Amino acid sequence: MENDDLRVSINTSIIDTLKKMDAARHKVLLVFDDNNFVSIITIGDIQRAIIKDSNLNRSICSIVSRDNKDFANSNDTEELIKKKMLAIRCELMPVLDDNGTLTKIYKWTDFFGENDIKNDSLIDLPVVIMAGGKGTRLKPMTNVLPKPLIPLGDKTILEEIMDQFENIGCHNFYMSVNYKYDIIKYYLSQLSHIYNISFFKENKPLGTIGSVSLLRGKINTSFFVSNCDILIDQDYRDVYNYHKKNGNDITIVTAVKNIQIPYGVIDTTENGVMTGLREKPNLNYMINTGVYILEPQLINEIPDNEFFHITDLMNKVKKRGGKIGCFPVSEKSWTDIGDWKEYLKIINK
Template identity: 65%
Template sequence: INKVYAFEGEEIDSIRQKMYRLRAECMPVLNENKELVDVIFWKDAFKDRLETDVREKINLPVVIMAGGKGTRLKPITNVIPKPLVPVGDKTILEEIMNQFESIGCKNFYMSVNYKSDMMKFYLDHTEHKYDIEFFEEPKPLGTIGSVALLKDKIQTPFFVTNCDILIDQDFRDVYDYHIENKNDITMVTAVKSFHIPYGVIETGEDGLMTGLKEKPDITYKINTGVYILNPELINDIPENQFFHITDLMEVVKARGGRVGCFPVSENSWRDMGEWPEYLKMIKVF
């Protein structure tokens, strides 16, 4: 039997330690006959820690990558930039910033390019409880390249997030995980299942079939577009060059650094990068 389980009557602190150490989203509970009697989910095990009013706030900088053209959301992004696309009675950008503000983050750095004047005007005329500093990439610089413009401005670990996603997760847990594991980069990943509507055949080098799975579900960990970076990594980002976050991860790994993954459930991650996902997000709000 897989040892990722708890026993009936086991103290909740012991179960929490197992779940935290293993990054397990749920923990099967077995009786003395090793029969399944319950399943404890992360949110239930840590529900007292998820109450934002009782946990200590963290005031980490947040960098929002908001310079893209949002081509997959045309034609609406022909008129307004993707960060200002509404979800409910607020924009997606405000929902993201409000989530970070709720855990104590007050300082936002926003990388802008496409329709940047519209974003600046909107936020300058909107009431909010945090400070926003805009920095403009002179040309498209990839998923992390513009952060080179923040050299000497950030001295603590900081969040980086895309401007088109919402994750139902207390990001203080991500920060705790980042610090406790001494990571250089921590990437928030979502567990995503894909259904293959065909029989999948496995073959050996000789071309003979070694296995057959009928219409399987395949599970992957997907990059959600939310990260924590240590401040010294900004010096590894070349100035005014196209540079992806994956390039930075390779730099870190090449010198023996740590790139950690903090998983969240598939249902806790919402991405509005394309129309079908955006319409789903609207229904939620």
């Protein structure tokens, strides 16, 4: 069968499956045991495994569901398959015959546009965008343009971020501004699409979360916070569902960073006695992407007019026994536009 880029062996490790999803630019893969179709594995399966602190070098055999009922039958009409896909918002729909043999695959784009979503699951949360930085990593461009207005195709990074939130139902934006804020306001006022934005200005640099103290009394629900120079290929409704289900004070969207050490690593104990040898080990880390969900009462814990980072807030919440959760995305689902190398990579795709 075609679509070899969507096939993965049941014996593949979790981290290598995640890498294959990145390479194929799909969040669902077809799992095979030799030439026999077993099931599908989704980014959600992997995210749940990471949240449970599973060993990412373990095979996906342990996290694949073999009794998945969300498949189509070869006797189903295309209209029925379309309704099934829409109901569960699935990217791939395997079609099996009565013997469980895979006969066909339907993709979301066979029936819908890439940005089509199921409207009855929209959420409407406030979104705070931190847009006051000078963008020093993108100089000399940011000597002229403020970082949020860096172009990406026909839009700016700021529009891409806000459009992603609007697509899931979020329409109320609060924008922290400082550097060249008048240019940002003027640009947005000239767009044919009018965003609902409330600007708030820090008169001096207040760190990565300090200016949010200015929103005290204005937000009374869970809310998103996003840096203005990152893009994440993730449905933020899943992040919100995870945040509420786990009763988090803060949820951090994290990217899984995999690093292979190109040498043998020796473990030692006291007096330099070798206890083990690992040949070219893979190390996995969680990287802070710069997108969060916060509970509204946390605004009261941010000091007025003081330089205060999001990490300071995390430490404060952790110290008092609050709950901070991490929602993982794959490494290539996260793009840092504020870095020249990454910016050039994305505009040259």
